[in-house]
Amino acid sequence: MTQPQSSDEYRRLRVALLGAGAVGSQVAGLLLRHADELADRAGAALELAGIAVRDVDAPRDVDLPRELFTTDAESLIVGSDIVIELMGGIEPARENLLLALNSGADVVTANKALLATHGTELFEAADQVGASVYYEAAAAGAIPIIRPLRDSLAGDRVERIMGIVNGTTNYILDRMDSEGADFAEVLADAQRLGYAEADPTADVEGFDAAQKAALLASLAFHTAVPLDAVHREGISEITPAMIEEARAAGFVIKLLAVCERLDVDGAESISVRVYPALVSRTHPLASVHAANNAVFVEAEAAGSLMFYGAGAGGIQTASAVLGDVVSAARRHIAGGVGVGESTRANLPIVPIGHVITRYQITLEVNDQPGVLAAVAGILSDGGVSVATVVQTVEGDSTARLIIGTHRAAEQALSDTVERLAASDVVERVVSVLRVEGE
Amino acid sequence: MTQPQSSDEYRRLRVALLGAGAVGSQVAGLLLRHADELADRAGAALELAGIAVRDVDAPRDVDLPRELFTTDAESLIVGSDIVIELMGGIEPARENLLLALNSGADVVTANKALLATHGTELFEAADQVGASVYYEAAAAGAIPIIRPLRDSLAGDRVERIMGIVNGTTNYILDRMDSEGADFAEVLADAQRLGYAEADPTADVEGFDAAQKAALLASLAFHTAVPLDAVHREGISEITPAMIEEARAAGFVIKLLAVCERLDVDGAESISVRVYPALVSRTHPLASVHAANNAVFVEAEAAGSLMFYGAGAGGIQTASAVLGDVVSAARRHIAGGVGVGESTRANLPIVPIGHVITRYQITLEVNDQPGVLAAVAGILSDGGVSVATVVQTVEGDSTARLIIGTHRAAEQALSDTVERLAASDVVERVVSVLRVEGE
Incomplete structure (x- = not known):
C-alpha cells in the first residue's frame, strides 16, 4: 500500500x-x-x-x-x-x-x-x-457504544440494555451511598464542582438519560423510539434512608436507563424506561463510581457485555x-452510500404497566396484631407474591415493613401499592423501588 | 425510507x-x-x-x-x-x-x-x-473491541491497552486465586470441563494471547506488529504461594496482554508483551472472573475505557x-472501497528491555546480620530503587524478603535480579513479577 x-x-x-x-x-x-x-x-x-x-x-x-x-x-x-x-x-x-x-x-x-x-x-x-x-x-x-450496537451486534438479538448514562446523577448517588449524605447537600456540592448545572433538572429528573435511552433503544431494537415513549423518573426523591435500606438488603441505588425486549401477550415488544433502581452490589454496574458511565448489554448470542468509561467531559x-x-x-x-437508520423492525413500545420487575416496598404501619396479615392479604389479592419481609419497630406504635416482592407486572405492583397506601393499617408508603439486573 | x-x-x-x-x-x-x-x-x-x-x-x-x-x-x-x-x-x-x-x-x-x-x-x-x-x-x-479501536478511537491517541484476552488462563488463575489450588490441578479440571484443550500450550504459555496482542497493538498504534515482536511469558510457573503473596500485598495475578506507547530516547515507540502480572485488587481488571475477557484502554482524550464480556464460546x-x-x-x-489496514504510523517496536515497570521480587536469603544491607546494595548498584520490603522468617537459617521496587527499566531490573541470584547471601529467587495498571 x-x-x-x-x-x-x-x-x-x-x-x-x-x-x-x-x-x-x-x-x-x-x-x-x-x-x-x-x-x-x-x-x-x-x-x-x-x-x-x-x-x-x-x-x-x-x-x-x-x-x-x-x-x-x-x-x-x-x-x-x-x-x-x-x-x-x-x-x-x-x-x-x-x-x-x-x-x-x-x-x-x-x-x-x-x-x-x-x-x-x-x-x-x-x-x-x-x-x-x-x-x-x-x-x-x-464510551464507544453506538458502533457496537449498530455494527458489532447487528447480527445478534439484543435482549436488554441497562445503562448508567448520566454522570451527574451517578456522582450524586455514589456520594450519597459512600458518605450517607443528603441529596440536596451533594447536589449543591456537585454544582460547585461543575458536575451539575445551575438548573440541574435535565440531569436529576432523568430527561438527559431518557434521551440517551431513546437513542440506545432505537439502535438496539431497530425501532424508532420517540422521546415521549420513554418512561422517566428522577432521583430527587431518593433519601439517605432509602440508600441505607438498600445497602442492608445488598443493593445500591443507580439511575438506570433500561431498554428491554418483552413478550406481551405473544407479541414481541420493547420497553424503554429511566428510573432509580436497586442493583445488586455484586452486579458489574454497582461498581461504577463517581461521574463514570457504563452500559451493560445482554444479547441472545453474545451473552453479557459491558462498556465502561467517562460519560462526559469536553x-x-x-x-x-x-x-x-x-x-x-x-x-x-x-464513496458509496452511508449507513442509514435501521428501523425496520419497528417493534411496538409498551407502556410501563407491562414491564415485569420485582419491587422493594417500605411501609410504616401500625404496630398491632393482624397488621402483617392485612398487608399480606392486600398483596395477595393484587396478585403480588412476597419473597422477603423484614419488620422493624420504629416507635411506640409504629413498625416498618420492608417487603421484597417476586416478579410481577408493573401494573399489578403499582395498583397494589395504591391499595396499600389507602389501607387503614398502613400509615405511610415510605418508598417503592424496582430491582433490576437479576 | x-x-x-x-x-x-x-x-x-x-x-x-x-x-x-x-x-x-x-x-x-x-x-x-x-x-x-x-x-x-x-x-x-x-x-x-x-x-x-x-x-x-x-x-x-x-x-x-x-x-x-x-x-x-x-x-x-x-x-x-x-x-x-x-x-x-x-x-x-x-x-x-x-x-x-x-x-x-x-x-x-x-x-x-x-x-x-x-x-x-x-x-x-x-x-x-x-x-x-x-x-x-x-x-x-x-466483545466488540476491533471496531472501537479501528473506528471509535481513530481520532484519539491510544496510550496503553491492558487486556485479559485468554479465557482459559483467566479461568485457571481465578480458581487458583479463589481456592488456593495448584496450577496442575486446576488445569486438569479445566481440561475436564472443556475450558482448556488436551494440549494446553497455546493458552497457558501465552501464544494465543500474544496473537491477540499483536492484532490489538496493530490497530491501536497503526503499526504492523509481527508476532515475533511480542514478548511472551505464560502462567505455568505460577504457584499458589505466589498468588498468596500477591494477595497479601493487595494484588491479584492476571495474564495480561499489554500494548503500550513509549518514549525511548525521545523516539516514539511501542511495546507489545504478554506475561502474568500483579494487578491491584481495586483495578477494574481484577474483578474479571472465570473465563471472561476484558480489555482496558487508556487514550489521550477519551481517558480510561473498559470492554468486558465472554472471550470465547461458539x-x-x-x-x-x-x-x-x-x-x-x-x-x-x-459500494465504495473497504476500510484497509491502517499501518501508516509504523512505529518502532522495542524489545522488553526498554519497558518501564515495577517489580515485586521474592527472595530466600540466609537469615544473618548484614544480608538486608547486601541485598539493598545490589539493588542500589543496579539503579533499582526500593519502595517496600517485607521480611519473614522461613526456617532456622532462612528468611524471605519480598521487595517491591520503584519503576525502572526492565533491563536494569532483570540485570539486577540476575546479580541477586548470583549473590552469596541469596539462596533462591523465588519469584519475580511485574506490576501493571498503576
Whole structure:
C-alpha cells in the first residue's frame, strides 16, 4: 500500500465546526494539533475550514486562531465535506444539519436532544442524498457504544440494555451511598464542582438519560423510539434512608436507563424506561463510581457485555466526535452510500404497566396484631407474591415493613401499592423501588 | 425510507462458510434461523450458499441441512459475495481467503493465528481489489473491541491497552486465586470441563494471547506488529504461594496482554508483551472472573475505557462473526472501497528491555546480620530503587524478603535480579513479577 508521508499528499476535506463550547473547542484543538496523524488515519487531510459561533470574542477552553471563527454558519456549511454540530439545542442545530446534508456533507453530532426529537427527519434527509449521520458522542460520552450496537451486534438479538448514562446523577448517588449524605447537600456540592448545572433538572429528573435511552433503544431494537415513549423518573426523591435500606438488603441505588425486549401477550415488544433502581452490589454496574458511565448489554448470542468509561467531559467527548470525523472522512473518500437508520423492525413500545420487575416496598404501619396479615392479604389479592419481609419497630406504635416482592407486572405492583397506601393499617408508603439486573 | 417486509424483496448475497466447528456451526444456524431479521439489518438477503468442511458426515453442534455441506471449498468460494473463514490454522485458510478476495468477495474471519502471521498479505490483497477483511471475532470473542479501536478511537491517541484476552488462563488463575489450588490441578479440571484443550500450550504459555496482542497493538498504534515482536511469558510457573503473596500485598495475578506507547530516547515507540502480572485488587481488571475477557484502554482524550464480556464460546463468537457479516453485506451493497489496514504510523517496536515497570521480587536469603544491607546494595548498584520490603522468617537459617521496587527499566531490573541470584547471601529467587495498571 502506498503510504503518503504527510497530509500534503492527501485529498483535502473541508471540515466545518458549529459551536466552540467545552466539547467544540477541544475538537478544534485536536483537529489542529493532530492534523498529520488524523490525515494518515482518515486517508484525507482534514482542513478545519471554520468555527461558527454566536460570539466570536467569547472566552474558549482552548486557544484557537481567531481567524477561524465566524458568526455566519450557513456560508461555512455550504461547501464543506463534513459538518460537526456541537451547538446543542434544537434550533438552529436542526436547520444547520439539514442544510449540511442537503449540501452533500456528512454530519457528526453529539446532540442527543436533537436526535431524540428529530432523529428520523435527519436520517431520512441523509438517506435521500446518500450521506451519513454519525453520533457516537451523543450517548455515554467517550464510551464507544453506538458502533457496537449498530455494527458489532447487528447480527445478534439484543435482549436488554441497562445503562448508567448520566454522570451527574451517578456522582450524586455514589456520594450519597459512600458518605450517607443528603441529596440536596451533594447536589449543591456537585454544582460547585461543575458536575451539575445551575438548573440541574435535565440531569436529576432523568430527561438527559431518557434521551440517551431513546437513542440506545432505537439502535438496539431497530425501532424508532420517540422521546415521549420513554418512561422517566428522577432521583430527587431518593433519601439517605432509602440508600441505607438498600445497602442492608445488598443493593445500591443507580439511575438506570433500561431498554428491554418483552413478550406481551405473544407479541414481541420493547420497553424503554429511566428510573432509580436497586442493583445488586455484586452486579458489574454497582461498581461504577463517581461521574463514570457504563452500559451493560445482554444479547441472545453474545451473552453479557459491558462498556465502561467517562460519560462526559469536553476532551473525552471530543475523542468520540473525532472518531466519527475520521469515519465520515473515510466514507467520503471511499464513496458509496452511508449507513442509514435501521428501523425496520419497528417493534411496538409498551407502556410501563407491562414491564415485569420485582419491587422493594417500605411501609410504616401500625404496630398491632393482624397488621402483617392485612398487608399480606392486600398483596395477595393484587396478585403480588412476597419473597422477603423484614419488620422493624420504629416507635411506640409504629413498625416498618420492608417487603421484597417476586416478579410481577408493573401494573399489578403499582395498583397494589395504591391499595396499600389507602389501607387503614398502613400509615405511610415510605418508598417503592424496582430491582433490576437479576 | 421504503422498508421491504421480507427478505424476498432484497438483493441476494451469496455467503460461503468455511468450517463448521463450534463457531461455524452456530454461525450457520443463526444465518438460517434469523434470515429475515438479518436481511432487514444488512439491506440484503444473506443466502448461505454452502459450508465447506473436510468431512461432510462429521457430527456438528447444530443441526444443519446436509445439502449445504461440501468438501469443495474452491468452487464454493468462487461466485460468493461474502466468505466466512472459521477453519482455523494457516493453510488452507490463507489460500482460501486470498482466492475469495481475488474473486471479489469481502471476507470475515476469526483466525487470529492467520492474521497475526499473514495479516499484511491479506490486507494488501483486499486493498488491491477494494474489498474488506472483517475480524471482530479474532480478539476477545464476543466483545466488540476491533471496531472501537479501528473506528471509535481513530481520532484519539491510544496510550496503553491492558487486556485479559485468554479465557482459559483467566479461568485457571481465578480458581487458583479463589481456592488456593495448584496450577496442575486446576488445569486438569479445566481440561475436564472443556475450558482448556488436551494440549494446553497455546493458552497457558501465552501464544494465543500474544496473537491477540499483536492484532490489538496493530490497530491501536497503526503499526504492523509481527508476532515475533511480542514478548511472551505464560502462567505455568505460577504457584499458589505466589498468588498468596500477591494477595497479601493487595494484588491479584492476571495474564495480561499489554500494548503500550513509549518514549525511548525521545523516539516514539511501542511495546507489545504478554506475561502474568500483579494487578491491584481495586483495578477494574481484577474483578474479571472465570473465563471472561476484558480489555482496558487508556487514550489521550477519551481517558480510561473498559470492554468486558465472554472471550470465547461458539455462540458468543458467532455473534461477533455475524456482526461482521452484516457490515460486509452493507459495504457490498453500498459500494465504495473497504476500510484497509491502517499501518501508516509504523512505529518502532522495542524489545522488553526498554519497558518501564515495577517489580515485586521474592527472595530466600540466609537469615544473618548484614544480608538486608547486601541485598539493598545490589539493588542500589543496579539503579533499582526500593519502595517496600517485607521480611519473614522461613526456617532456622532462612528468611524471605519480598521487595517491591520503584519503576525502572526492565533491563536494569532483570540485570539486577540476575546479580541477586548470583549473590552469596541469596539462596533462591523465588519469584519475580511485574506490576501493571498503576
